[in-house]
Amino acid sequence: WTATRDKSCKLPMPKGSMGFPIIGETCHWLFQGAGFHASRRQKYGNVFKTHLLGRPLIRVTGAENVRKVLMGEHTLVSVEWPQSTSTLLGPNSLANSIGDIHRKRRKIFAKVFSHEALESYLPKIQQVIQETLRVWSSDPEPINVYRESQRMSFHMAIRVLIGFRISDEEMRFLFCTFLEFMDNVFSLPIDLPFSGYRKGIRARDALQKAIEKAIREKPLCTQGKDYTDALDVLLESAAENSSELSMQELKESTIELIFAAFATTASASTSLVMQLLRHPAVLEKLREELRARGLLHDGCLCQGELRLDTICTLKYLDCVIKEVLRLYAPVSGGYRVAMQTFELDVSGAGVMPASSSNAYAYRRSRAEGVQIPKGWSVMYSIRDTHDTSAVFKDVEAFDPDRFSPERSEDREGRFHYLPFGGGVRSCLGKQLAMLFLKLLAVELAGGSRFELATRTFARMVSVPVVHPTDGLRVKFFGLD
Numbered sequence: 001w002t003a004t005r006d007k008s009c010k011l012p013m014p015k016g017s018m019g020f021p022i023i024g025e026t027c028h029w030l031f032q033g034a035g036f037h038a039s040r041r042q043k044y045g046n047v048f049k050t051h052l053l054g055r056p057l058i059r060v061t062g063a064e065n066v067r068k069v070l071m072g073e074h075t076l077v078s079v080e081w082p083q084s085t086s087t088l089l090g091p092n093s094l095a096n097s098i099g100d101i102h103r104k105r106r107k108i109f110a111k112v113f114s115h116e117a118l119e120s121y122l123p124k125i126q127q128v129i130q131e132t133l134r135v136w137s138s139d140p141e142p143i144n145v146y147r148e149s150q151r152m153s154f155h156m157a158i159r160v161l162i163g164f165r166i167s168d169e170e171m172r173f174l175f176c177t178f179l180e181f182m183d184n185v186f187s188l189p190i191d192l193p194f195s196g197y198r199k200g201i202r203a204r205d206a207l208q209k210a211i212e213k214a215i216r217e218k219p220l221c222t223q224g225k226d227y228t229d230a231l232d233v234l235l236e237s238a239a240e241n242s243s244e245l246s247m248q249e250l251k252e253s254t255i256e257l258i259f260a261a262f263a264t265t266a267s268a269s270t271s272l273v274m275q276l277l278r279h280p281a282v283l284e285k286l287r288e289e290l291r292a293r294g295l296l297h298d299g300c301l302c303q304g305e306l307r308l309d310t311i312c313t314l315k316y317l318d319c320v321i322k323e324v325l326r327l328y329a330p331v332s333g334g335y336r337v338a339m340q341t342f343e344l345d346v347s348g349a350g351v352m353p354a355s356s357s358n359a360y361a362y363r364r365s366r367a368e369g370v371q372i373p374k375g376w377s378v379m380y381s382i383r384d385t386h387d388t389s390a391v392f393k394d395v396e397a398f399d400p401d402r403f404s405p406e407r408s409e410d411r412e413g414r415f416h417y418l419p420f421g422g423g424v425r426s427c428l429g430k431q432l433a434m435l436f437l438k439l440l441a442v443e444l445a446g447g448s449r450f451e452l453a454t455r456t457f458a459r460m461v462s463v464p465v466v467h468p469t470d471g472l473r474v475k476f477f478g479l480d
């Protein structure tokens with residue numbers, strides 16, 4: 001491996017297995033899904049080493065460790081995506097920028113997700129969701145919710161973020177090309193004909209070409225605050241910050257935004273449908289909240305009432321979405337590299353409950369600090385941190401009320417609950433994602449009837465994002 005132990009540091013390396021030469025444990029990771037990290041965490045504790053996607057990696061779980069990593073951005077760690085992701089997203093992406101350049105780019109992007117901008121996207125998001133649910137309801141066959149949610153997220157990204165007005169045929173072409181891009185964005189960086197990496201590069205080039213054509217043909221609205229889409233806001237914000245975005249930067253930003261929104265919201269949408277199916281009492285309580293606010297009459301939604309401010313005041317709706325994202329965090333973690341050797345605690349947050357399946361590894365190793373040597377890749381874990389956090393009572397239960405003002409279990413510490421990451425690289429699209437999921441939940445509670453089309457719920461896998469192995473088969477009926 002290129003990175004080894006720091007001999008000047010007395011602490012031991014984290015335990016773990018490096019798998020086979022070159023491929024390391026990549027195949028285990030791809031096939032075992034969520035079980036991969038859980039099994040190694042149980043064996044080696046909250047900080048363990050492995051070898052994934054062509055590089056040695058230290059995986060970090062537990063609120064206190066994660067806090068140290070996230071707050072150590074630019075001092076202890078810096079962002080470092082796997083090589084395939086980094087190349088496919090391009091040098092101008094936020095994912096690949098650091099320090100002042102990152103700060104400047106984030107400032108430009110921030111306006112894209114401001115309250116004002118979100119208010120202007122709301123009707124379009126609603127339209128995409130309503131159209132999607134109409135199509136699902138009119139299909140006589142059960143829907144593969146995960147696959148169709150990917151289509152819905154893609155439409156949302158294309159229409160709301162980018163504002164493209166393209167034909168159905170162009171939309172289909174872009175969607176298929178984007179799926180090819182996504183399938184290979186986390187691949188071994190081996191550039192050979194027919195390798196996943198090469199397929200990803202070809203898909204990226206085709207997307208960039210189509211996006212450039214659409215941008216050139218698009219009437220841009222850069223005057224005033226009557227935004228039509230995020231691309232307009234981005235251009236206006238860049239101008240306000242005395243920056244001009246080149247065509248290459250625009251193309252890379254566009255792909256990065258769709259990349260960031262696509263799989264995450266599709267995963268969360270699927271988990272939301274699944275949890276509403278599993279917990280009819282939660283669905284009914286959501287309906288009660290809508291009725292109490294005058295948004296639901298005789299089983300029909302009163303569309304005219306839905307403003308961003310109204311959505312923000314629906315407390316139970318907020319709890320439901322937060323709980324879906326706690327139990328099924330779409331992003332499993334974030335990639336960094338150690339800029340200097342530092343120490344972490346194998347026990348993680350020091351709050352491992354005695355009943356936890358990891359309690360043995362925790363007790364055995366809690367006195368041990370381990371070194372994270374300079375140059376090693378570090379992946380902080382979101383889902384495992386949620387799963388092992390002692391601040392959540394009955395951690396495996398779906399219990400939206402844990403986020404109610406009376407209980408607020410997440411109040412205990414910022415880094416126990418982090419579906420959107422944290423620190424200077426936290427999710428820029430968090431508010432947009434929450435709005436999208438809330439609007440979907442409102443439509444599901446207000447205007448749809450849906451039933452599981454299989455006898456049981458399928459097993460969940462976590463690569464590339466968390467989703468059920470069968471995609472979740474559901475029959476939608478629409479309004480009674």
Ligand code: HEM
Nearest residue numbers: 094260261264265268331334419420421425427428429433
């Ligand atoms: C970053 C989660 C939706 C845009 C992140 C990160 C997480 C995350 C965990 C931090 C990764 C890290 O630490 O390296 C999610 C989840 C979503 C979601 C769970 C949906 C449920 C979106 C949407 C957009 C978006 C809809 C925009 C359209 C971004 C961007 C970053 C980011 C641009 C990079 C920020 C930076 O590097 O400074 N997201 N995201 N995300 N997200 Fe999201």
